[in-house]
Every structure is written in C-alpha cells, then in structure tokens.
Amino acid sequence: MKQKVALMAAFAMFSMGAFAQKSDRPGGVKPGLIGFQINALDFNTIESFRDSSSNSRKITKLGDMSHGLSVTYYKGITRHLDFSTRLSGAFHDYKKDRGETSTQTGFGVEFEPTLILRAFENSSWISPYINAGVGIGYYSKKTAAYIPAGIGFQFNLGTNNYIMLQSNYRATLKKEILKDHLAFSVGFMAKIGPDQPKVVPPPPPPVVYDRDNDGVMDSVDRCPDVAGLASLQGCPDRDGDGIADIDDKCPDVAGIAKYDGCPIPDTDGDGINDEEDKCPTVKGLARYQGCPIPDTDGDGVNDEEDKCPTRPGPVENQGCPVIAKEVIEKINFAAKNVFYSTGSFKLLPKSFKSLDEVARLMKEDPSLMLDIDGHTDSQGSDESNQVLSENRAKSVKDYLIKKGVEENRLKATGYGETKPIADNKTAAGRAKNRRTEMTVRNY
Numbered sequence: 001m002k003q004k005v006a007l008m009a010a011f012a013m014f015s016m017g018a019f020a021q022k023s024d025r026p027g028g029v030k031p032g033l034i035g036f037q038i039n040a041l042d043f044n045t046i047e048s049f050r051d052s053s054s055n056s057r058k059i060t061k062l063g064d065m066s067h068g069l070s071v072t073y074y075k076g077i078t079r080h081l082d083f084s085t086r087l088s089g090a091f092h093d094y095k096k097d098r099g100e101t102s103t104q105t106g107f108g109v110e111f112e113p114t115l116i117l118r119a120f121e122n123s124s125w126i127s128p129y130i131n132a133g134v135g136i137g138y139y140s141k142k143t144a145a146y147i148p149a150g151i152g153f154q155f156n157l158g159t160n161n162y163i164m165l166q167s168n169y170r171a172t173l174k175k176e177i178l179k180d181h182l183a184f185s186v187g188f189m190a191k192i193g194p195d196q197p198k199v200v201p202p203p204p205p206p207v208v209y210d211r212d213n214d215g216v217m218d219s220v221d222r223c224p225d226v227a228g229l230a231s232l233q234g235c236p237d238r239d240g241d242g243i244a245d246i247d248d249k250c251p252d253v254a255g256i257a258k259y260d261g262c263p264i265p266d267t268d269g270d271g272i273n274d275e276e277d278k279c280p281t282v283k284g285l286a287r288y289q290g291c292p293i294p295d296t297d298g299d300g301v302n303d304e305e306d307k308c309p310t311r312p313g314p315v316e317n318q319g320c321p322v323i324a325k326e327v328i329e330k331i332n333f334a335a336k337n338v339f340y341s342t343g344s345f346k347l348l349p350k351s352f353k354s355l356d357e358v359a360r361l362m363k364e365d366p367s368l369m370l371d372i373d374g375h376t377d378s379q380g381s382d383e384s385n386q387v388l389s390e391n392r393a394k395s396v397k398d399y400l401i402k403k404g405v406e407e408n409r410l411k412a413t414g415y416g417e418t419k420p421i422a423d424n425k426t427a428a429g430r431a432k433n434r435r436t437e438m439t440v441r442n443y
Helices: 002-019 045-050 325-335 349-364 382-402 427-433
Strands: 033-042 066-076 081-091 107-118 126-133 135-139 142-158 161-172 181-191 369-375 410-414 435-441
Touching: 033 081, 033 161, 045 181, 066 181, 107 142, 325 349, 325 435, 349 382, 369 382, 382 410, 382 435
Parallel strands: 369 410
Antiparallel strands: 033 066, 033 181, 066 081, 081 107, 107 126, 107 135, 126 142, 135 142, 142 161, 161 181, 369 435
C-alpha cells in the first residue's frame, strides 16, 4: 500500500512539473487582483478523527458542510510570494457549537490576511502553493481569532486572470467560541484596471547647438552655460521644487512659487505653517489648527484638563467651582441620619427630613452630583451583605429621584462589608460599619 501511495505522489509531482512549464502568459510580480470565492467549512471531520472513543471516523460530505462567500485582494511581493487579504461571510450554527440554544442559523464574518508561497512563477499554467496567516471573525455575537494554514493551486488563465483552489486547516485561538475546522474554497482572480500600455520611447532628438549639453538649444536656453532642465528652459533647480535657481529666493530649500521658491513660513515656530495656522503669531497645537488649547471659562485651567470647562474654578478643584463648605457639612450630616428597618433596605420615616434637605440642596444647584454608598457590618454572608448594601444605597437614590432630583446626577453603589471603619468584633464597631455615605461633587 505504501508503495502505491509513493508512486501516486511521484506521478502527481511529475504532472505538476509538466503543467508548470512557462507559457506566454503574464509573469513577474503579480499586480493587484480582486477575487471572489465560494467557500465550504467543515466543522465535523476534525472532531470525528479526534474522538478516540468512536469507531465511525468519517469525512464530511460537501453537501453537509457550511457555505459562504469571500472577496479577496491579492498583491505580489516577489515572483514567488504573494500577499492576500480576505473578507468572508458564512452561514453556520456557531451557537450550537458553543453549546448555546439557537433558533436560527448563525452568521459569521471573517477578516483574514495571509502570505502565499508559490512553487513556480505566475507565468506557469499551474503552480501549487502553501499559505499561512492570521484571521479574526465575528461569530453570532462572539469574536475569536484563528490561525489558517494550508495548500492550494493557482491556474493561470492569461492576462493576469487566475482560478484558485485552496484547502486550509484553521486552528482556533478561542476554543470556547470557535472549533478547529477545515476550509475549502474555489475562486476567480482578475487584475484591477486595464493593462498598462507598453511605453514607446520617443525618437532621438535632432543634433543642435547646445553649449552646456543639457539638451536645450542655446537659442531657447535661459541658462546656456549651466546644465539645467528642459522643463525650466535649461536652468538648474538644486532643491527640486520646480522653480529655477535664478528665480528661487531659497535655491537650497524646496518651496513654492507663491513665496518665490521658499517654504510656507511658520511665524510662531509651532510646526504649523501660516497658511494652516489660525493663530500664526502664537504657538499652538495641530488639533486646534495652530492655536493654544482653549480655556472657555477663563479660569486658568485649559479645556483639556478642566472638568468643568464652562464654569470657572480653581486648578486644585480641576477647574470646577468649589462646593460651599456648608453644603458639604449638611449632606454629611444627612448621611448620618439615614435609618432602615433592621435587616432591610426600607427607609424609616425619621430619615425623610434629612433626605429632604439633601434633595433641596441638589435642586438649588443643578451642577451638583451625589455618590451614595451603602455599607454593612460582617454579620451574615458576603453575598447577602453585598445585596443589602446595594439595595440600601438604591433606596436613598430612589427617594431623592421621587423628590425631584434627576437620576443622572445620582450614583448608588453597594460595598457590602468590604470597607469597615471600625472593629466588627464589637457591637459598637458593627453599628459604625452599618452606614450610608453621601459624597457631593460637581464633576
């Protein structure tokens, strides 16, 4: 049996060598090509062969595979090495592969750049190749990367048109999202745009009297004793800016005609030329079109560092107004007078007066925001304490919303027993740890 396989392989290699004979078809480095492929994805064969407990290993039939389409861009790097990037779409029940319940066929989108190493040049009728790359896909709301590697055959149809047959093994980098699988494709590649016409060299120039031998007759040469360019009437252009040196005020620095051959000036030296600089005499940044970072409220803190760019405030408060000490004290006092039913997140009526005062202060100053933090002692489980602290903080938030404070100005967070301020081993310490904290801020 082994001898038969070896004989068949040798015959296949001989056949490929025969087909690989060069033809009059285009060769060299492959130009830019656009291609379309029909794809078949096999997610079952690999699993069948990996399952050591199964005796029914079999190859999936084409009709049982998942199918899709691709669009590919090809570009040659050398005579034997090409680069391709492929965008593909395929229908497959990816959720089922992940063990999720699905009611409809899934859809996957993939982006796959690869390198292709061919055995023969493009001018060959047929050329086997190997390919490898990296891919990333979006599979029914999940993203996964994979490594594709495989073999293929390129068939040259002439005038930079090709048929490509390819078979890949795709090794997933996220097995919980995408299984290892096989990918097969057949496609057609065609050159982008028309072929370039052959360049016909112009006839040799007639023999003329040319003192500086620059190809420009002395009768029309503005610089007859210095070799120059025909486009500049025989004058040189040292800086290559298209302005003859005799007309260039900056002959050694490339410039433009508007400034007599000199570069566009940058008066303030900020790297942005005056034509694009809205503040040409003051150093600035490109993202502000050459102007300094603005300070909208004029408080000395620029808008990029100012947490309140439209309200003046000191730098130590990140550009925001300082909250009155009286307001902070009243809210801190109110936080110490928030009470709940034992083991519950229901607010007791004796809390209402303090919370009403907080609501009043918040409504008087719409710039204020409030962080409400719930804390418990260590009695009970971590999970129950966490839930209780979250619900207590939310109860305060809901009360303030009910009193007319906008929800987007309030943030409720529960910390459970994770931030004690006293010893949980004593009753007094536990009482201190069962608390609600309120922190007012304006950014």
